Amino acid sequence: MPVLSRSNQLPNRAKQSLPLQILLIGPFVLQIFTAVGLTGYLSLQNGQKAVIEVAGQLQTEIASRVTENLQNYLQIPAQINQINQQAIAANWLPTTSVEKWQNHLWQQVNTFSKIGAIGIGTEKGEFITVGKNEAGVAVLNIASQSNNFAYEQYELNERGDRGQLLKKSENFDTRSRPPYKVAVKAGKAAWSEVFPHITDPMLVMTAVLPIQQQGKLVGVLQTRLNLPLVGEFLKPLKVGTTGQVFIVERSGTLIATSANEQPFRQQDQKTVKISVLESQNSLTLASGKQLFSTYGTLDRITTTQQLNCTLNGSRHFVQITPFADDKGLDWLIVVVVPESDFMAQIEANTRTTLYLCLAALGIATLLGFYTSRWITRPILKLQQASQAIAAGDLDRTVQITGIHELEGLARSFNHMAIQLKTSFTALETSNLELEERVLERTQTLSQTNTQLSTTLGELHRTQTQMVHSEKMSALGQLVAGIAHEINNPVNFIHGNLPHVHQYVKDMTHLVQGYQQHVSDAPLSLQQLVKEIDFEFVTEDLTKILKSMQVGTERIQQIVLSLRNFSRLDESELKAVDLHEGIDSTLLIMQHRLKSTVDRPAIQVIKDYGTLPMVECYAGALNQVFMNLLTNAIDALEESKQNQTFTDTEKISDHIIIHTELINTDAVRITITDNGIGIPTERRSRIFDPFFTTKPIGQGTGLGLSVSYQIITEQHHGQLSYDSTPGKGTKFAIEIPINQTSAAVDELQNYR
Numbered sequence: 001m002p003v004l005s006r007s008n009q010l011p012n013r014a015k016q017s018l019p020l021q022i023l024l025i026g027p028f029v030l031q032i033f034t035a036v037g038l039t040g041y042l043s044l045q046n047g048q049k050a051v052i053e054v055a056g057q058l059q060t061e062i063a064s065r066v067t068e069n070l071q072n073y074l075q076i077p078a079q080i081n082q083i084n085q086q087a088i089a090a091n092w093l094p095t096t097s098v099e100k101w102q103n104h105l106w107q108q109v110n111t112f113s114k115i116g117a118i119g120i121g122t123e124k125g126e127f128i129t130v131g132k133n134e135a136g137v138a139v140l141n142i143a144s145q146s147n148n149f150a151y152e153q154y155e156l157n158e159r160g161d162r163g164q165l166l167k168k169s170e171n172f173d174t175r176s177r178p179p180y181k182v183a184v185k186a187g188k189a190a191w192s193e194v195f196p197h198i199t200d201p202m203l204v205m206t207a208v209l210p211i212q213q214q215g216k217l218v219g220v221l222q223t224r225l226n227l228p229l230v231g232e233f234l235k236p237l238k239v240g241t242t243g244q245v246f247i248v249e250r251s252g253t254l255i256a257t258s259a260n261e262q263p264f265r266q267q268d269q270k271t272v273k274i275s276v277l278e279s280q281n282s283l284t285l286a287s288g289k290q291l292f293s294t295y296g297t298l299d300r301i302t303t304t305q306q307l308n309c310t311l312n313g314s315r316h317f318v319q320i321t322p323f324a325d326d327k328g329l330d331w332l333i334v335v336v337v338p339e340s341d342f343m344a345q346i347e348a349n350t351r352t353t354l355y356l357c358l359a360a361l362g363i364a365t366l367l368g369f370y371t372s373r374w375i376t377r378p379i380l381k382l383q384q385a386s387q388a389i390a391a392g393d394l395d396r397t398v399q400i401t402g403i404h405e406l407e408g409l410a411r412s413f414n415h416m417a418i419q420l421k422t423s424f425t426a427l428e429t430s431n432l433e434l435e436e437r438v439l440e441r442t443q444t445l446s447q448t449n450t451q452l453s454t455t456l457g458e459l460h461r462t463q464t465q466m467v468h469s470e471k472m473s474a475l476g477q478l479v480a481g482i483a484h485e486i487n488n489p490v491n492f493i494h495g496n497l498p499h500v501h502q503y504v505k506d507m508t509h510l511v512q513g514y515q516q517h518v519s520d521a522p523l524s525l526q527q528l529v530k531e532i533d534f535e536f537v538t539e540d541l542t543k544i545l546k547s548m549q550v551g552t553e554r555i556q557q558i559v560l561s562l563r564n565f566s567r568l569d570e571s572e573l574k575a576v577d578l579h580e581g582i583d584s585t586l587l588i589m590q591h592r593l594k595s596t597v598d599r600p601a602i603q604v605i606k607d608y609g610t611l612p613m614v615e616c617y618a619g620a621l622n623q624v625f626m627n628l629l630t631n632a633i634d635a636l637e638e639s640k641q642n643q644t645f646t647d648t649e650k651i652s653d654h655i656i657i658h659t660e661l662i663n664t665d666a667v668r669i670t671i672t673d674n675g676i677g678i679p680t681e682r683r684s685r686i687f688d689p690f691f692t693t694k695p696i697g698q699g700t701g702l703g704l705s706v707s708y709q710i711i712t713e714q715h716h717g718q719l720s721y722d723s724t725p726g727k728g729t730k731f732a733i734e735i736p737i738n739q740t741s742a743a744v745d746e747l748q749n750y751r
């Protein structure tokens with residue numbers, strides 16, 4: 001099974017890469033978180049905005065209601081004063097006797113239930129008011145001339161009659177009381193300042209109207225307003241849940257408040273006004289402080305002001321609305337609303353949003369987890385399968401159900417795996433085939449290579465052989481030609497010599513016969529006989545003829561030898577006498593063996609054994625003999641050049657030719673010389689074609705290589721040598737007697 005390389009396997013999870021589960025859950029959760037968070041944040045923001053708006057609206061609403069109520073309340077005292085002024089003007093009420101006012105005032109008080117007291121103080125010092133005390137009982141306050149201007153308070157019964165005296169005070173002068181003073185000072189309808197009630201624990205304020213008769217002040221109409229009344233309508237106002245509204249003067253004096261406190265304090269059984277900064281209510285106090293710290297002095301507030309500030313550690317909205325009238329009233333209505341009143345619901349909403357968000361987050365995470373598991377499981381399966389395939393398990397397939405796209409992917413994957421397997425199998429097969437083919441080719445190539453080198457070697461050998469055989473055949477032709485040319489005349493001479501001998505013999509007999517039978521031969525003849533020394537000539541002629549016969553016989557032998565050597569007619573295998581071949585070769589080499597100027601003649605010692613006829617290519621074998629003999633002569637001559645004088649005397653140059661029958665099948669011919677020998681370093685090379693140590697033009701270096709070929713290949717024999725440098729060399733030829741059987745033997749050996 002093929003195993004993919006490591007680099008082909010699925011890459012290891014990169015360090016930066018994220019698991020699919022996180023990838024799937026992350027964005028999911030993030031989206032929900034962002035969406036819910038953003039919604040929550042925006043709703044909170046909008047809620048806050050709305051709260052500010054609503055708070056503002058509420059404050060404005062409350063302020064306007066307060067303003068309206070104040071206007072309603074505050075106009076009543078002024079109207080009562082006006083009514084009473086008109087009554088005075090119509091003389092219904094005398095300014096001279098205040099006691100006559102009692103019934104009228106009592107009725108008025110009953111009519112205007114919210115009014116504290118109605119009355120008049122005169123320039124003379126008289127004073128009458130009818131009002132209601134703390135307990136809601138109608139009381140008459142009077143200081144008249146009749147009781148010496150002492151202040152007395154009487155209870156009034158349901159018919160308006162004086163009842164019992166409740167209080168009495170000697171030190172009372174209406175003219176020194178604040179309302180009177182204000183009216184005098186203003187000279188018109190005005191409000192007294194807020195002041196504590198003389199007997200009751202409350203703050204009051206009096207609307208005053210100076211009465212003039214004939215341009216002179218006669219008295220001051222006074223209608224008292226009990227400020228707790230204002231507090232009463234402030235209290236039910238719902239300012240959020242914990243908010244409040246209070247009214248202050250520009251000085252900071254607290255006029256009325258919706259808070260559960262009195263806008264004054266009791267000091268030495270006296271009622272004392274308090275500043276807002278002395279308030280017992282923490283919110284009122286904090287608001288007051290905030291006002292002063294924001295504006296420095298409250299006089300600077302001319303229009304409605306809105307403040308968002310932190311009071312007592314939490315955010316509050318504060319609205320300040322100036323309230324003034326033409327009678328010198330100059331108040332500030334302060335509405336304080338804590339943000340928490342509105343925010344509670346919004347915060348609850350925010351909390352709900354947060355819980356929802358967390359729940360959604362949890363659900364999203366859970367959903368994401370399961371979804372991602374649902375998605376990643378098949379992907380993991382695919383991953384494992386692809387890893388298995390990468391590791392070589394090509395039979396691996398994946399089964400995925402549930403997700404349409406992944407099912408498709410799995411189908412494609414399985415298909416791909418099958419194709420991969422098919423491809424791999426095909427690849428393997430083709431790989432094997434390829435390997436086999438490569439092997440085959442390599443073998444073929446190496447065979448071809450061997451063949452080529454063999455062919456090359458053969459070519460080389462053939463070439464050298466051709467060169468040498470050309471040389472030798474030229475020599476053979478020359479020798480054969482000469483032999484042929486000489487043969488005929490020699491034969492002619494040799495053939496006629498016996499006749500010449502016979503004729504000479506006959507003629508000598510004839511002359512000798514003449515000499516015996518003719519005794520008196522002429523003197524000139526006898527002279528001639530003497531002169532030519534006839535007897536000697538006769539003797540010598542016979543000798544000459546004999547020697548001529550020997551000469552022609554020798555020439556005939558030489559011709560034979562020459563023909564023997566050339567053996568042109570014997571290119572076929574033929575059984576020959578090797579000694580004949582050696583001799584004829586020696587014969588044509590005779591000239592080289594003779595003595596020269598440089599050396600004496602070379603002695604050839606023939607040590608011939610008894611040889612049978614040997615089957616061979618005689619011409620080629622003669623070439624071998626000639627090569628070996630030539631080399632021997634060359635070696636002798638070379639050694640001669642190197643020899644000292646004393647050496648030459650010791651050993652004469654010789655070549656020993658030894659022949660023997662080494663067994664029934666083969667003969668050995670050795671040619672030994674006592675020449676220069678072959679140095680060890682040349683021994684491996686002397687059979688190489690063209691290896692020669694001889695001067696250029698003298699040796700071609702082919703002699704031994706051709707001889708080696710002739711002996712080993714043509715004659716299935718061996719050519720070896722043994723040499724001692726400086727002493728001589730012995731070449732040995734061994735050839736089988738029967739070439740045909742030798743060839744068969746060799747073939748069998750080869751097999």
Ligand SMILES: Nc1ncnc2c1ncn2[C@@H]1O[C@H](COP(=O)(O)OP(=O)(O)OP(=O)(O)O)[C@@H](O)[C@H]1O
Binds near residue numbers: 675677698699701704
């Ligand atoms: N009998 C010998 N004694 C010493 N050296 C020899 C003998 N025979 C051969 N050699 C050495 O071997 C060499 C090769 O001989 P080979 O016959 O092949 O070539 P060659 O004689 O140089 O040239 P040629 O082609 O004329 O024969 C010679 O040059 C010589 O050095």
Ligand SMILES: [Mg+2]
Binds near residue numbers: 630703
């Ligand atoms: Mg040679």
